[in-house]
Amino acid sequence: GQADNVFRPFVGVGYYESNFSNEKIDAASATGQHVGLDTAKGVIGTVGVDMNINSTWFARADARYMRSRPELRVGGQGTGSELELDPWTVGFGVGARF
Template identity: 45%
Template structure:
């Protein structure tokens, strides 16, 4: 995990208990709060391999990044969420002989969610379905390896995103979140500007974070 992301999350976790402890003394309720923001970190782990043509096979390593989301609650159970990576997932590209290059990925998505149980419950599971796009950039190749001497390009991936998670109430306004997102879709893969196949990653993104509802 990148050190600046780790320190940022630890800092958030350090100050959050003071904030929600003060809030808890108000004996308020989560019911009727229409907006929420969540900051956290996530691990993106590809579930598919990337193929070039019929002979060369490439695989992407997992990577982590900071994430942010903002939600509008239509009511206590239905929400519309905008979610994305606040920093980029830096994936290592591996070939048969080791590292072949690297590529950065930055997904963002819009989805509808259903939150189970009453708003003031300690544990509130939720599910969601939406649409995402994942931009790829900073493609590089190693001086020696499967892609040596070639220019790598990966087109933006687009498709459906499914979400499942749970919120743990810390106070009427603060909560902790853990979620899993599955991003389904592929994109064109280029070498020296020519389409040579499909980049099919279909990552599972596992995240944790701290949220505020107001």
């Protein structure tokens, strides 16, 4: 949409990485071994809409889907098993253009 439209929908695709720390899984932790995940990396898709409040301020709502398959590690060693992480996130916010 045009910059002066009240509602401006958008779509996007990109790449993301998520680092995990202090992971705990009761079954493996009971043996005293550290349980961890490799860095999750993958594709992210976004859909949303910006709503112009005035020439400077806007509100935004968006939804994002992230897909990754980090390897599960126990005691620092790879297990050959992947954890399926496919979260949806929903966000709302207010911003200013300058």
